[in-house]
Amino acid sequence: MRNGPRLVTMVQRLSEIALVGFLCLLLLADVALAFGLRQAQFAVPPCGLLGIGAYLLRHRYRVQGAVLLMALSAAVSLTGLVFHAEGAPGAAEAGALLLITVGVVRWVRPLRTAVILAVLSAVTSQLASLRPMSNASLAFGFMMFVAWAVAVGAGGYLRYQLERRQATVSAVRRAERLELARELHDLVAHHITGIVVQAQAARTVAALRPQAVEPALEAIAGAGAEALASMRRLVGVLRAQDDASRHTGATLADLRLLVERFSASGPPVAFDVGQGLAEPSLAPEVLTTLHRVLQEALTNVRRHAPHASWVMADLRHAERGVLLRVRNQRTSADPRLSKMGGGYGLVGMAERVKALGGDLLAGPAGDGTWEVRAWFPLDPPDRPGRPGREITAS
Structure with missing residues (x-):
């Protein structure tokens, strides 16, 4: 398997093709039945054809397609009842209505709209069961109700799983924002402390040696500029009011120490720092985030x-930035291959990286390895949430 997401997409498309093919077979059966019963039965295949079209266009016109299909189906059913026209329900029409009901319950927002459409779907299916003027209508109506209940249950379960994951992702992102805000606050406090110390020293020596004040003022200006940049990145990020541990940032030595500790109790890690890469060229919050990404x-x-x-x-x-790459040998038993995006640790890291104007990518690479890439601009954005450069796995 070269690429997990690509395989998942391929399976989804094959499943969709199989369902459409099945609906087409049901439509052919409806057409054959129409030529057998004639008369009013010829109104059934168009409903099935509309149902297949609504299913194919469900991603763009989900609500409109469902409403149009139910309206046409109900119109045909009521017309048959008014004129006492004998006929049988359409198989393709019923199958398409059930599949569309699953998608409506799963995706349509707000929830009350999905519930209304699901109830209308149940009413439409029961009206369709009244078309045949025989004892089979009762059995068909019961089967349609059971099928409708299964469709609503499947759609409801998928909706619950989707909303639970979205809530978890939102909680993780919020936690990372608060952690980032706390770290940026500590960095700003660190710079402000330096400014205060330099200002006090300048005031002390100003009366004795005025020429010594200029270097202190330059240091104050530099520290103030760095503090202002960090404060701009802090705007819009909520700060956690807890007793979590605080530090002023990580260093390249901390990254090497992290790798050494991991190698002592896990697989050996080869860590290489490129030439010309030094701590003064990296913002403190970038170094801290690099440490967190490497740790994760x-x-x-x-x-x-x-x-x-x-x-x-x-x-x-x-x-025009700095790139951290972490690669490891991948095995067929690696659960990350079957849970693409299932974990939330890297979701939080991606939120932290994006807040600094960077990008994070994690997934299987083409050479059979698992790779995590985190890219940061050398000049971080002044505000959180600014989009960064997009990186791709090799």
């Missing part, structure tokens, strides 16, 4: 690929 990536290796024989990490300049 190594934690995932220990959790999902504990038997990997090697892990490679490197930090280097790339695309």
Whole structure:
């Protein structure tokens, strides 16, 4: 398997083709039945054809297609009842209505709209069961109600799973924003402390040596500019009011220490820092986030690929920024292959990276490895949420 998401997309498309093919077979059966019963039965195949069209266009016209199909189906049913025209319900029409009901319950917002459409779908299916003027109508009506209940239950379950995941992702992103706000606050406090110390020193020596004040003023200006940039990045990010531990940022030495500790208890890690990459060229909040991303990536290796024989990490300049890559050997038993995007640790890391104007990518690479990439601009944006450059896996 070269690419997990691509395989999932292929399976989804094949499933959709199979369902459409099945509906087409049901439509052919409706056409054959219409030529057998004649008269009013010829009104049934158009409903089935409309149902197939509504199913194919459900992503763009989900509500409109459902309403149009139910309106036409109800009109045909009521016309048959008024004129006492004998006929049988359409198989393609019923199948398309059930499939569309699943999608309506799963995707349509707000929830009250989905509930209204689901109830109308039940009414439409029961009206269709009244078309045949025989004892079979009762059995068909019962079968349609059971099928409708299964469709609503399946759509409701999928909707619940989707909303639960969205709520979890939102909670993780909020937690990362608050953690980032706390760290940025500490960085600003660190700079402000330096400004206060430099100002006090300048006031002390101003009376004795005025020429010594100029370097202190330059230091104050530099610290103030850095503090202002961090404060701009802090705007719009809520700050957590808790007793979490605080620090003024990480260093390249902290990244090396993290790798050494991981290698002592897990797969060996080769960590390389590119030439010309030094701490003064990286903002403190970028270094802190690099440390967090590296920690999360190594934690995932220990959790999902504990038997990997090697892990490679490197930090280097790339695309007018800095790029952190963490790669490890991938095995067929790696649960990350079947849970693409299922974890929330990297969701939080992506939120943190994006807040600094960067991008984060995690997934299987073309050479059979698992790769995590985090790119940061050398000049971080002044405000959170500014889009960064997009990176792709090799």
